[in-house]
Amino acid sequence: MGPVRTEVMWNAVLDAVAATSHDRPLDVLDLGGGTGGDAVRLALLGHRVTVVDPSPDALASLDRRASEAGTAVTGILGDTEDLVEHVDAGSFDLVVCHGVLEHVDDPGQALASTAKVLRDGGHVSIVVAGRLAGVVARALAGDFAGAETLFSARADTWDLRTDGPRRFVVAEIDALLAAHGFTPVQTNALRVFADLVPSALVDIEPGARDALFALERLVRTSPDMAALSAGLQSVARLDLTTAPSDRGVPRATV
Numbered sequence: 001m002g003p004v005r006t007e008v009m010w011n012a013v014l015d016a017v018a019a020t021s022h023d024r025p026l027d028v029l030d031l032g033g034g035t036g037g038d039a040v041r042l043a044l045l046g047h048r049v050t051v052v053d054p055s056p057d058a059l060a061s062l063d064r065r066a067s068e069a070g071t072a073v074t075g076i077l078g079d080t081e082d083l084v085e086h087v088d089a090g091s092f093d094l095v096v097c098h099g100v101l102e103h104v105d106d107p108g109q110a111l112a113s114t115a116k117v118l119r120d121g122g123h124v125s126i127v128v129a130g131r132l133a134g135v136v137a138r139a140l141a142g143d144f145a146g147a148e149t150l151f152s153a154r155a156d157t158w159d160l161r162t163d164g165p166r167r168f169v170v171a172e173i174d175a176l177l178a179a180h181g182f183t184p185v186q187t188n189a190l191r192v193f194a195d196l197v198p199s200a201l202v203d204i205e206p207g208a209r210d211a212l213f214a215l216e217r218l219v220r221t222s223p224d225m226a227a228l229s230a231g232l233q234s235v236a237r238l239d240l241t242t243a244p245s246d247r248g249v250p251r252a253t254v
């Protein structure tokens with residue numbers, strides 16, 4: 001199921017790269033890049049990639065993965081909160097932040113840091129867990145009280161200690177991005193079906209994997225499907241004329 005789970009997201013990253021790069025190598029930050037699955041692929045495409053992650057073990061695996069692939073990725077021990085102490089402001093063309101906002105104390109702070117380290121016109125690709133898919137999964141498992149609790153939750157009052165990893169709806173991601181000067185370019189529904197279909201079916205039925213991948217690609221830009229998808233991806237562009245500015249860049253007045 002691996003490629004079906006990740007390739008729709010990866011295609012959108014490649015679109016963001018194409019929109020930013022005009023065929024030149026990019027400076028890419030993978031914030032919370034973990035063991036470097038995305039980072040190494042981007043490095044193999046010729047981009048200069050930095051991973052900032054608070055896990056020393058993940059960074060060690062990243063090093064191994066990059067050298068086995070015959071490429072180089074810079075790994076830095078850090079996190080969303082101390083990011084600006086480790087990398088220069090305005091130094092990246094693309095920030096990838098996948099599967100991270102679910103775990104940070106303050107997603108708004110993470111996006112503020114992201115905006116600081118991006119160049120004007122640069123892109124961010126965010127992937128988060130979808131909340132309503134979690135509601136459906138709990139209800140299907142018979143956990144109706146859990147489904148009700150999750151349905152009533154909100155990302156901005158989420159408590160990681162009691163509620164586990166945060167889950168989002170599209171409007172919350174859009175609002176967070178807008179508050180930090182980002183304009184959404186594309187919203188993708190990820191894993192609309194892949195997490196629901198039994199892997200055995202996909203593995204045994206001839207052609208099923210390709211057909212499922214085609215279906216996921218078909219629905220990926222549907223806002224209706226995004227409401228129910230297990231993963232949400234937003235690719236957005238930084239516009240410094242509207243970004244809250246604390247790095248001396250003039251802002252549009254209202």
Ligand SMILES: C[S@@+](CC[C@H](N)C(=O)[O-])C[C@H]1O[C@@H](n2cnc3c(N)ncnc32)[C@H](O)[C@@H]1O
Nearest residue numbers: 032033034053054055079080098099100103104
């Ligand atoms: C689910 S993994 C995702 C890894 C990778 N981005 C991917 O898509 O495969 C979450 C990652 O976020 C990192 N992380 C957790 N808290 C973080 C923070 N405050 N700032 C940056 N990264 C963080 C973890 O160490 C872990 O590597």
